[in-house]
Amino acid sequence: xxxxxxxxxxxxxxxxxxxxxxxxxxxxxxxxxxxxxxxxxxxxxxxxxxxxxxxxxxxxxxxxxxxxxxxxxxxxxxxxxxxxxxxxxxxxxxxxxxxxxxxxxxxxxxxxxxxxxxxxxxxxxxxxxxxxxxxxxxxxxxxxxxxxxxxxxxxxxxxxxxxxxxxxxxxxxxxxxxxxxxxxxxxxxxxxxxxxxxxxxxxxxxxxxxxxxxxxxxxxxxxxxxxxxxxxxxxxxxxxxxxxxxxxxxxxxxxxxxxxxxxxxxxxxxxxxxxxxxxxxxxxxxxxxxxxx
Amino acid sequence: xxxxxxxxxxxxxxxxxxxxxxxxxxxxxxxxxxxxxxxxxxxxxxxxxxxxxxxxxxxxxxxxxxxxxxxxxxxxxxxxxxxxxxxxxxxxxxxxxxxxxxxxxxxxxxxxxxxxxxxxxxxxxxxxxxxxxxxxxxxxxxxxxxxxxxxxxxxxxxxxxxxxxxxxxxxxxxxxxxxxxxxxxxxxxxxxxxxxxxxxxxxxxxxxxxxxxxxxxxxxxxxxxxxxxxxx
Numbered sequence: 273x274x275x276x277x278x279x280x281x282x283x284x285x286x287x288x289x290x291x292x293x294x295x296x297x298x299x300x301x302x303x304x305x306x307x308x309x310x311x312x313x314x315x316x317x318x319x320x321x322x323x324x325x326x327x328x329x330x331x332x333x334x335x336x337x338x339x340x341x342x343x344x345x346x347x348x349x350x351x352x353x354x355x356x357x358x359x360x361x362x363x364x365x366x367x368x369x370x371x372x373x374x375x376x377x378x379x380x381x382x383x384x385x386x387x388x389x390x391x392x393x394x395x396x397x398x399x400x401x402x403x404x405x406x407x408x409x410x411x412x413x414x415x416x417x418x419x420x421x422x423x424x425x426x427x428x429x430x431x432x433x434x435x436x437x438x439x440x441x442x443x444x445x446x447x448x449x450x451x452x453x454x455x456x457x458x459x460x461x462x463x464x465x466x467x468x469x470x471x472x473x474x475x476x477x478x479x480x481x482x483x484x485x486x487x488x489x490x491x492x493x494x495x496x497x498x499x500x501x502x503x504x505x506x507x508x509x510x511x512x513x514x515x516x517x518x519x520x521x522x523x524x525x526x527x528x529x530x531x532x533x534x535x536x537x538x539x540x541x542x543x544x545x546x547x548x549x550x551x552x553x554x555x556x557x558x559x560x561x562x563x564x565x
Numbered sequence: 566x567x568x569x570x571x572x573x574x575x576x577x578x579x580x581x582x583x584x585x586x587x588x589x590x591x592x593x594x595x596x597x598x599x600x601x602x603x604x605x606x607x608x609x610x611x612x613x614x615x616x617x618x619x620x621x622x623x624x625x626x627x628x629x630x631x632x633x634x635x636x637x638x639x640x641x642x643x644x645x646x647x648x649x650x651x652x653x654x655x656x657x658x659x660x661x662x663x664x665x666x667x668x669x670x671x672x673x674x675x676x677x678x679x680x681x682x683x684x685x686x687x688x689x690x691x692x693x694x695x696x697x698x699x700x701x702x703x704x705x706x707x708x709x710x711x712x713x714x715x716x717x718x719x720x721x722x723x724x725x726x727x728x729x730x731x732x733x734x735x736x737x738x739x740x741x742x743x744x745x746x747x748x749x750x751x752x753x754x755x756x757x758x759x760x761x762x763x764x765x766x767x768x769x770x771x772x773x774x775x776x777x778x779x780x781x782x783x784x785x786x787x788x789x790x791x792x793x794x795x796x797x
Binding site: 412415416419422423436443445447448449450453463478 | 593594617619622624625627628645646647648650652654692
């Protein structure tokens with residue numbers, strides 16, 4: 273974490289001195305004691321050679337851009353668990369409200385549940401106000417929730433939508449900071465995608481060109497980042513209409529095998545054949561019912 | 566970040582299980598930064614660079630670190646992006662509520678004290694260095710500095726952020742009381758340009774704002790228009 277290098281060192285010394293004498297019983301707010309315990313347990317496990325099961329991360333390339341008529345969100349479809357692909361075609365563009373969608377990178381469970389919670393709260397809020405929800409509202413709700421959990425919810429999001437004030441696009445980081453920009457990328461493949469955006473983005477693009485640009489940005493992530501792969505999903509949001517295109521581009525179709533390791537019958541010549549029937553009687557039969565409820 | 570600070574001797578990097586996910590995806594977003602605020606007779610001039618970093622990657626190269634808290638009061642944010650955004654949102658709410666209760670524009674000192682209250686109470690959990698600057702009827706243009714730890718001090722000119730180390734000398738030698746608004750703007754632009762040149766965590770464009778009784782004027786100096794010095 274980049275900070276003022278000199279003051280960081282002094283700051284750490286002073287804070288150590290300060291905390292030794294202060295004893296706070298229960299200052300209220302969240303208690304992260306269990307997180308500390310978990311980290312120690314993991315260190316212990318690593319020391320004896322075991323590794324705890326990792327949460328499914330979405331590796332990921334996600335991006336969004338604002339064009340003439342609205343917002344386009346794009347995502348790849350690979351979910352990884354360590355070095356193994358857990359899901360070859362997962363959906364990373366989540367529904368928030370009829371006019372707002374959100375791409376999620378980071379821990380798959382965290383992005384899924386966070387977007388579901390905010391979608392639910394936003395629907396109630398929308399019924400309360402009697403209006404279509406605004407992207408800024410969704411942004412506030414997401415950033416306040418993520419800040420409350422101090423970065424332990426590993427959800428990096430690209431939030432986009434069109435409301436009464438026009439098209440809006442936000443990037444939201446796990447610690448709760450947000451940036452409002454015309455084009456954003458997130459995830460392990462974000463550098464590859466950002467390179468494409470920085471080269472070809474222009475304000476007020478037409479829909480076809482904008483879709484092609486988002487497709488190319490995600491493709492750059494898919495082919496150059498190991499954490500991203502499979503297909504490209506797109507979501508085009510305009511005033512009054514949402515186009516959820518899944519998949520927009522099957523960039524990694526499974527090919528047909530040209531050869532087979534199975535040998536045909538008759539490859540090995542048969543010299544002799546001897547059949548000996550074994551006469552077996554049923555001695556005992558037990559049935560155990562399985563509880564499949 | 567708070568959790569890792571409390572356990573300095575873990576040794577192993579236990580978080581990076583997956584080799585597929587690079588380091589900077591786990592890093593907290595920091596505003597790196599150079600920020601500056603100068604008082605002049607009748608108002609204040611504030612300025613900031615526009616770079617936000619996550620580790621070695623620039624997450625946002627056109628950040629606006631000059632955040633409005635009220636009509637004539639701004640804050641310049643440095644440190645953790647999440648922490649400073651959250652604090653600024655809280656103070657904006659508190660100050661707005663207070664101003665409605667008072668039925669009067671709030672004092673800059675009030676805003677500064679609200680920042681101090683949050684930054685000091687949660688000093689162990691937060692990383693936020695903030696400059697509060699604005700104009701009010703009682704004391705005119707004022708600059709208050711609330712650095713990491715939650716101190717509050719009023720200064721005629723103040724710099725902050727990682728890039729500030731490089732411009733203390735420039736500021737000490739070039740600032741004098743009684744500068745005009747234009748001179749303050751030039752001084753701020755020059756100082757920020759020098760800091761951005763030397764500090765890796767600062768860069769992008771220079772955002773300037775001047776606040777006075779009449780109102781607010783915002784300016785952006787793009788990369789190719791930055792003040793030039795001998796080494797550039």
